[in-house]
Amino acid sequence: MNVFSSLNVAAARLARRGNSPAAERVARAAASLESGPEFALLRRLLSELPDQEADQVIAGVLPEGAPDMLAGALRAIATRTGQVCADDIILSSPAEMIFAGRIAEVREGYVLLVQAKGPSTMVPRWMAGAAHREQVGDLLALISDKLDGATAVVEAVPAIEIDDPPEIRGFTPFGRDDAQTRSITADDARLLAGRPQPLRILFPVTIGE
Amino acid sequence: MTGESWRIRAGSPNDRELLTSFACADPAVRWQIEVEQFIQAQLLEWAFEPLAAEGDPRLLLAFTATGELLGVAAHERAILQAADRSQFHATKLEVIAVGLKWQGQQLPTGERPSDILMSAVMTDVSARVPPRDARVFAIVHEDNHRSIALCRRHGLSEEMSRPHPSYRRIVTPHRVR
Numbered sequence: 001m002n003v004f005s006s007l008n009v010a011a012a013r014l015a016r017r018g019n020s021p022a023a024e025r026v027a028r029a030a031a032s033l034e035s036g037p038e039f040a041l042l043r044r045l046l047s048e049l050p051d052q053e054a055d056q057v058i059a060g061v062l063p064e065g066a067p068d069m070l071a072g073a074l075r076a077i078a079t080r081t082g083q084v085c086a087d088d089i090i091l092s093s094p095a096e097m098i099f100a101g102r103i104a105e106v107r108e109g110y111v112l113l114v115q116a117k118g119p120s121t122m123v124p125r126w127m128a129g130a131a132h133r134e135q136v137g138d139l140l141a142l143i144s145d146k147l148d149g150a151t152a153v154v155e156a157v158p159a160i161e162i163d164d165p166p167e168i169r170g171f172t173p174f175g176r177d178d179a180q181t182r183s184i185t186a187d188d189a190r191l192l193a194g195r196p197q198p199l200r201i202l203f204p205v206t207i208g209e
Numbered sequence: 210m211t212g213e214s215w216r217i218r219a220g221s222p223n224d225r226e227l228l229t230s231f232a233c234a235d236p237a238v239r240w241q242i243e244v245e246q247f248i249q250a251q252l253l254e255w256a257f258e259p260l261a262a263e264g265d266p267r268l269l270l271a272f273t274a275t276g277e278l279l280g281v282a283a284h285e286r287a288i289l290q291a292a293d294r295s296q297f298h299a300t301k302l303e304v305i306a307v308g309l310k311w312q313g314q315q316l317p318t319g320e321r322p323s324d325i326l327m328s329a330v331m332t333d334v335s336a337r338v339p340p341r342d343a344r345v346f347a348i349v350h351e352d353n354h355r356s357i358a359l360c361r362r363h364g365l366s367e368e369m370s371r372p373h374p375s376y377r378r379i380v381t382p383h384r385v386r
Contacts (some may be wrong), residue, residue: 022254089251090258119294146260171373173348174247174303176261180372181301181348182289188369189291192299194383196343199335200364203320203328207269207336208218 001046001054003039005030005077006157007084010091013145022090029084038076045070060158061132071160079162092175100141100159106134113140127156214316215279217329220268222257227270227278233306240350240375244306248281252304256283265337266303269329271322280307282326284334286341299380300334302347302365305356312355323355327363346380348372 007030014023033039045067046054053063062071085091085098099121105112111128114120123142125134133140139159144152175181184192220228229249234241247255255261256268266285273279287301311322334341347365349356352375360366360379369378 019254019258025250089247089255171376172243172247173350173372173376174243174251174255176255176264178372182287183372184289184291184297185370186291186293188289189293189295189297191367191369191383192289192297192344192380193295194385197364197382197384199331199343199345199381201328201331201335202324202363205217205325205329205332207329207333208216 001043001051003034003043003046003058005033005039005081007033007081010085014090019090022088026084026088026091029088033077033080033084036080038073038080041069042073042077045073059132060160074160075162078160082162086175086178087172089174089176092172092178097144097146098141099144100139103128103133103136103138103140106136111140113142123156127154131156131158133158214274214318215271215320215322215325216274217269217271217325220253220256220270220281220283222253224268224270225253228252228281231278231281231306232309233280233312234309238352240353244304247304248306252281252283255303261285265341267333267337269326269333271326271329273316278308279311279322280305280326282306282330284330284345287346289346297344298342299344299346300341302330302345302360305330305347305359323359324362327359331363344381344383346378348376348378351375351377 007026011023011027011030014026046057049057056063057070099113099115101113101115101120103111104114104120106125108125110122110125111134112120113123123140128134128140131140139161141157141159143155143157146152171180173181231248232245233248234245236242252268256266264285264287267283269282271279282305283303284300285303287299289297289299305323305326307322307326315321334345345365346369347360349360357377357379364381365379367380367382369380372378
């Protein structure tokens with residue numbers, strides 16, 4: 001069984017948009033990930049499963065009695081993939097928004113997906129079902145690929161809990177729309193609710209275009 | 210363009226070669242390498258990615274009178290969000306970096322390159338149309354004492370929560386309403 005990083009899909013999207021440098025960079029990151037120890041372990045563990053169960057794992061369903069090591073390998077790859085995305089200015093841009101959360105309600109036509117820090121969204125139930133995530137408590141992610149100002153393709157994919165502490169989780173100060181960068185505390189909000197003071201300009205500067 | 214010994218201009222997609230050769234990091238310091246790599250490999254895309262244009266990203270380049278790249282700065286519009294969903298519009302100082310040769314140096318006219326770059330950022334933020342909120346924040350590695358001092362000199366004096374244990378988030382001051 002061949003297993004590829006989902007970053008290849010991101011690279012293909014970037015190539016479709018005509019952003020060759022970013023597509024090549026992400027494809028290289030995918031190749032690097034696929035040649036790493038996490039993928040080697042996943043391949044070995046999948047090869048030990050019956051074909052049908054291995055297919056299920058790739059589709060986001062861990063079979064009953066799956067070894068803990070398999071869940072660990074998936075988490076390790078998810079963490080590494082997340083780090084690559086967070087470190088890449090294109091993959092962390094608003095055009096590549098990922099909304100990941102836990103299903104809080106299941107209705108006839110939709111499920112309610114809630115992020116840990118508050119925001120929520122409705123997801124058509126058929127989309128959640130296609131990702132094998134339609135029970136309360138299931139983890140689901142929506143990956144949006146912005147096409148233009150009013151259009152996006154949204155893909156529902158199964159999510160898993162990573163739960164790395166912030167000291168271990170990758171962080172870059174350059175991530176665009178990165179939740180860690182943009183989320184503020186109640187104390188921050190009280191500070192920012194004051195009136196901003198005029199900006200201080202030490203030297204007169206004219207900026208040429 | 211300004212100054213006898215330096216000039217500032219906005220970056221353009223044609224500046225790739227200039228940026229890929231820009232060096233500002235001590236190879237032994239990880240957070241400095243992170244900045245250099247971002248400038249060399251990603252800053253141009255950050256600035257000119259069409260789908261990110263709504264954030265009004267701005268890339269500024271400072272040159273000596275002889276055309277040598279002194280330093281790089283960039284900023285864009287950002288929204289900070291609290292858990293209660295209240296939002297605050299701001300400008301994120303994305304990066305500011307002085308070339309290795311010019312770090313700790315003064316120009317013949319006495320200015321520090323970092324002060325010129327920061328003044329350019331503040332001037333540019335003030336001049337954007339539609340106007341930005343007068344609120345600028347930066348995320349700085351806690352060991353980057355030079356940048357923290359630079360931010361202080363230019364008014365980024367209020368400490369906010371840290372987005373990561375190793376990084377400080379500092380913002381321009383606010384007066385209690």
